[in-house]
Amino acid sequence: MDLHTKLKILGAAAKYDVSCSSSGSSRRNRPGGLGNASLPGICHSWSDDGRCISLLKVLFTNCCAFNCLYCVNRATADVPRATFTPDEVAQLTINFYKRNYIEGLFLSSAVYKNPNYTMELLIATVKKLRKEYQFNGYIHLKAIPGADPLLIAEAGKYVDRMSVNIELPSSQGLQLLAPQKDRDSIIRPMGFIHSKILQAREERKLYKNAPLFVPAGQTTQLIVGATPDNDLKILKLSESLYKRFSLKRVYYSAYVPVTQHPNLPAIASPPLMREHRLYQADWLLRFYGFKADELLDETQPLLDTEIDPKSAWALKNLHLFPVEVNRADYEMLIRVPGIGVRSARRIIAARRYSSIDFETLKRFGVVLKRARHFITCRGKFYGERNINESTLYQLLKPASTQQKGISPASKQLTFSSLYPHVFQPEDVYTVITGEM
Amino acid sequence: MVYYIYDGSFEGLLTAIYEAYYRRETPEKILSSDNVQNSLFIKYVHINTDQEKAQRVYDAIVQKISPSAAKNVLYAFLSEAQDAGTAIYRYLKLGWKMGKSVDSALAEPHVFRVHALRKKVSQEAGKMLGLVRFRLLKSGVYYAPIEPDFNILGIIAPHFKKRMPNQDWIIHDVKRKLAAFYSQGQYAIVPFEFKGALPLDDEEFDYQTLWKEYFQNIAIKSRINPRLQRQFMPVRYWKYLIETPGTQAKS
Incomplete structure (x- = not known):
């Protein structure tokens, strides 16, 4: 089989993995080497579905021993199969990288023969890239559920980011759709990687040259809509993953019906809006100081698809509003619908020198369409008079409720330039605003 | 009304700011020579670029305001926006009065303008790193x-x-x-100017094809979203890409 066919099959097979980011690592190039990692990450292209292409995302093989019902590559599926050699993956990565098509490699795999055997093949590939080809670009590697911890520890030495996909948010879901996986085989490696990361970080505090271990942290992915799990359950799970394992990201993937089975829901198109709302709620958890319990509860376990989760929260808590933009503290400002991390920071900075008027708010990027109902500016209220929760709900709804794609704010990157003194690390800022 | 005209270089702009300070003049605008429209009622002063004067202004920005102000100024200049020179001049004037806290005075229109230009430029630079x-x-x-x-x-x-x-x-x-x-x-x-076809390496065609095929295959058919794609990657950037975005939406 030639390389073109292999890349077609194994590239297409990897597309359901959402993670694409190349952020979080500042691996440096070495003399004689090729490539480095960029802390805020770099997107190189955007595919026709609007998702960013940052890494060469491929499976090592799609010959799978497992039979997870939601997956295109399950053992019983009738699809063309292919397997790379470590050298082919390395050659592709290097040559794409030299032409600046990609930021690095995202290597995943079906379970070939058994988890350990597959993991060894993946390690052989990344080791080849790092040692033989002197590649210092970004590598994101999947940890195969059920692989030996020693193998995972070995892999972690060479890669920037590792991830174990949870895929289904509950053990019942796993039992139903992926009988060969169990909760433990997924959670255990996550805990193991987490402890190794902490250990490596401590060592690097003592010795500058202590080896790196997964410097960009770990992530995971949840499929939304393949099982009856509700949003509250999903958000609670994410919250505890962030807390317990300090995950960098939980990715949500709207379930794409690739196959039919009595255990799977029959849906016409992937639940994109639900996925979008989950991402918004996820951001609220990580960067806006919200807790899952504040956003949802047992009586209302689903996110509103009409309005965004922050607006929905504000509507439930109207007694906290309006707040005065010239006085409210940062924690409260970012809870106002229409005010984000960036505009809140601008407000805080600017009002130290002069009080802020309504026009200035607009320039600062505050979405006044939403925010005006929840703020006062120099004591004046600019929203509608005499409204209650339900009329406000109507006002906050977007004019057309057609499904739009996910559109997180564009990314700001900054770089050193010709002039000295000019370089200021703004990377920290992008990390805080969470735009990667 | 006085307008200062500089030669379009960064050093030229800094020289103009130097002259404004030492001639104790407050020019209404500082413009690059390529976007001047003559008007009877305005006095145009042409500034001769002087490396030494420019360097002194640059050092004064770094020392008396902050290194990040120097970056703001350079990036805003690179935007080539017509009002960039004037905004930079006003921003710096305020900066020498306020010190490094000038970057917090975002309610000032010129400070905000310089920041906005800086952001536009660094965003495009960031995007270009990938494209x-x-x-x-x-x-x-x-x-x-x-x-x-x-x-x-x-x-x-x-x-x-x-x-x-x-x-x-x-x-x-x-x-x-x-x-x-x-x-x-x-x-x-x-x-540098170059016209004509480039002699490509023999391997090049193969890797271009591999990349194109990969690009086609990575999109999920049931999620095709050309609007979102163009939002991140505006069509004006497509010209020199190897891959061909937007082909699946048509078929």
């Missing part, structure tokens, strides 16, 4: 043409120097007729 596409030429040199909105070649070149230190490369700003030439640890940005 540059090298083609391997017969001679073993990697060549990439670009046409950015702003003059960002100087911002992105150091990134590729760090990333690809062992390959010779050229990044060519076709619109501004500038190119960054890199070889063995050093690069230079020089005026």
Whole structure:
């Protein structure tokens, strides 16, 4: 089989993995080497579905021993199969990288023969890239559920980011759709990687040259809509993953019906809006100081698809509003619908020198369409008079409720330039605003 | 009313600011010589660029305001916006009064304008880091043409120097007729014009095809969303890509 066919099959097979980011690592190039990692990450292209292409995302093989019902590559599926050699993956990565098509490699795999055997093949590939080809670009590697911890520890030495996909948010879901996986085989490696990361970080505090271990942290992915799990359950799970394992990201993937089975829901198109709302709620958890319990509860376990989760929260808590933009503290400002991390920071900075008027708010990027109902500016209220929760709900709804794609704010990157003194690390800022 | 006219270089702009200070004048606008429209009621003062004066202004920015103010000024200048010179002048004037806290005074229109320009430029530079596409030429040199909105070649070149230190490369700003030439640890940005077909390396075609095929296959059919794609990657940046975005939406 030639390389073109292999890349077609194994590239297409990897597309359901959402993670694409190349952020979080500042691996440096070495003399004689090729490539480095960029802390805020770099997107190189955007595919026709609007998702960013940052890494060469491929499976090592799609010959799978497992039979997870939601997956295109399950053992019983009738699809063309292919397997790379470590050298082919390395050659592709290097040559794409030299032409600046990609930021690095995202290597995943079906379970070939058994988890350990597959993991060894993946390690052989990344080791080849790092040692033989002197590649210092970004590598994101999947940890195969059920692989030996020693193998995972070995892999972690060479890669920037590792991830174990949870895929289904509950053990019942796993039992139903992926009988060969169990909760433990997924959670255990996550805990193991987490402890190794902490250990490596401590060592690097003592010795500058202590080896790196997964410097960009770990992530995971949840499929939304393949099982009856509700949003509250999903958000609670994410919250505890962030807390317990300090995950960098939980990715949500709207379930794409690739196959039919009595255990799977029959849906016409992937639940994109639900996925979008989950991402918004996820951001609220990580960067806006919200807790899952504040956003949802047992009586209302689903996110509103009409309005965004922050607006929905504000509507439930109207007694906290309006707040005065010239006085409210940062924690409260970012809870106002229409005010984000960036505009809140601008407000805080600017009002130290002069009080802020309504026009200035607009320039600062505050979405006044939403925010005006929840703020006062120099004591004046600019929203509608005499409204209650339900009329406000109507006002906050977007004019057309057609499904739009996910559109997180564009990314700001900054770089050193010709002039000295000019370089200021703004990377920290992008990390805080969470735009990667 | 007085307008200062400089030659369009960064040093020229800094010289103009120097002159305004020492001549104790407050020019209404500081403009680059290529966007001047003559008017009877305005006195135009042409400024001769002076490296030494420019350097003194630059040092004063770094020392009396802050290094990040110097970055704001340079990036705003690279935007080539018509009002950039004037906004920078007002921003600096305020900066020398307020010190480094000038960057917090965002309610001031000129401060905000400089910040907004800086942001636009650094955003495009960031985007360009990903969108540059090298083609391997017969001679073993990697060549990439670009046409950015702003003059960002100087911002992105150091990134590729760090990333690809062992390959010779050229990044060519076709619109501004500038190119960054890199070889063995050093690069230079020089005026450069080139027309005609490039002799590509034999391997090049194969890798281009591989990339195109990969690009086609990575999109999920049931999620095709050309609007979102164009939002992140505006059509004006497609010209020099290897891949062909937007082809699946049509079929």
